[in-house]
Amino acid sequence: MAGSRQTRSILRAKFSGRIAALLVDEGDVVRAGQLVARMDTQDLEMSLRKAQVLGQRLALTSRSTRTSRIR
Structure with a gap:
């Protein structure tokens, strides 16, 4: 491209990975x-x-603990 300027850039990702x-x-x-x-x-x-499974387990454990205390 005549008259265009070329530059080099360094790219970075927010997360590492493949x-x-x-x-x-x-x-x-x-x-x-x-x-x-x-x-x-x-x-x-x-x-x-x-993380979602762990969150669900913690929520169930928390509910179970609260139910046991109420009884």
Whole structure:
């Protein structure tokens, strides 16, 4: 592209992990906010499911404890 200025940027993700899909190639021109990669979210999804199950167990335990105290 004649007259365009090229710059290099350092990209950072909010979370560490594996890249599932790289959506651009080295040297491609990208715009601010453009999606350049998709992260593999399997580990995050597993952690979320574990936390949800733990929360449900704690809620059940808490209810059970309160019911026992009332009787």
